[in-house]
Amino acid sequence: MTGIDIVRSQILIAKGHHLSDPEIFLKSQDDVRLNGFAIQCRVTTEDPRTTLRPTTAP
Numbered sequence: 441m442t443g444i445d446i447v448r449s450q451i452l453i454a455k456g457h458h459l460s461d462p463e464i465f466l467k468s469q470d471d472v473r474l475n476g477f478a479i480q481c482r483v484t485t486e487d488p489r490t491t492l493r494p495t496t497a498p
Contacts, residue, residue: 441474441475441476441477441478442472442473442474442475443473443475444465444466444471444472445465446472449464449465449466452464
């Protein structure tokens, strides 16, 4: 959507890289351009027999 690997950039910044580092591919929030839409869905179940802990069992 942005053309930038945002997770990679976040990891590099957390490791101490500066925004000016060319590996990060952006210098400010203004460099992030959106091209389209994305949606993420997660389906989880909770088991009432185990105090509503998540489960994958049918």
